[in-house]
Amino acid sequence: DARVTQTPRHKVTEMGQEVTMRCQPILGHNTVFWYRQTMMQGLELLAYFRNRAPLDDSGMPKDRFSAEMPDATLATLKIQPSEPRDSAVYFCASGWGRDTEAFFGQGTRLTVV
């Protein structure tokens, strides 16, 4: 049963700490998305990779956020330093392109206190 796997599922951290979220996309997918979801803003695209190359990260605050794909089986999203306003659910999704179905992971619920 192929699925996108995200770790950790929940993270509580203190303001100023570094947070790293990991995602294992579905094997064979060439596109990976990172999204953030809050009640106020809804679903926001943070970063978009195709064949491991970052194509769009315009939705991501560059001063504290970074997204990478060190290999085809791992995508990471880092926040350093974290702030309370970063509290949200972060979803990773993978697929075969922007115009096809995206498969979402279960998300990482981040709370920064």
Add this chain to the structure above:
Amino acid sequence: GQNIDQPTEMTATEGAIVQINCTYQTSGFNGLFWYQQHAGEAPTFLSYNVLDGLEEKGRFSSFLSRSKGYSYLLLKELQMKDSASYLCAVNTDSNYQLIWGAGTKLIIKP
């Protein structure tokens, strides 16, 4: 600017039919997605429309009118498990952006 509008919340009765509308104003259009999201869970894909018209998939159908910037999701024979948020998203030309609506929370009553 880029904008997608959906009703915030709708209520319907089990067994009935409901139509969830989505209107969009975007810089370019390459298709429109509908996703379902149950509370506390990840979004799951329902449909993708690129051309005008109605596409049917079992109890769910999705309609698109590109000239009107309008889509709707039609749910028939509603079941309690259809209680969820329904998200509309537009695939634009601009910087690979996928623009998401805020979602419509659908409440099904017995």
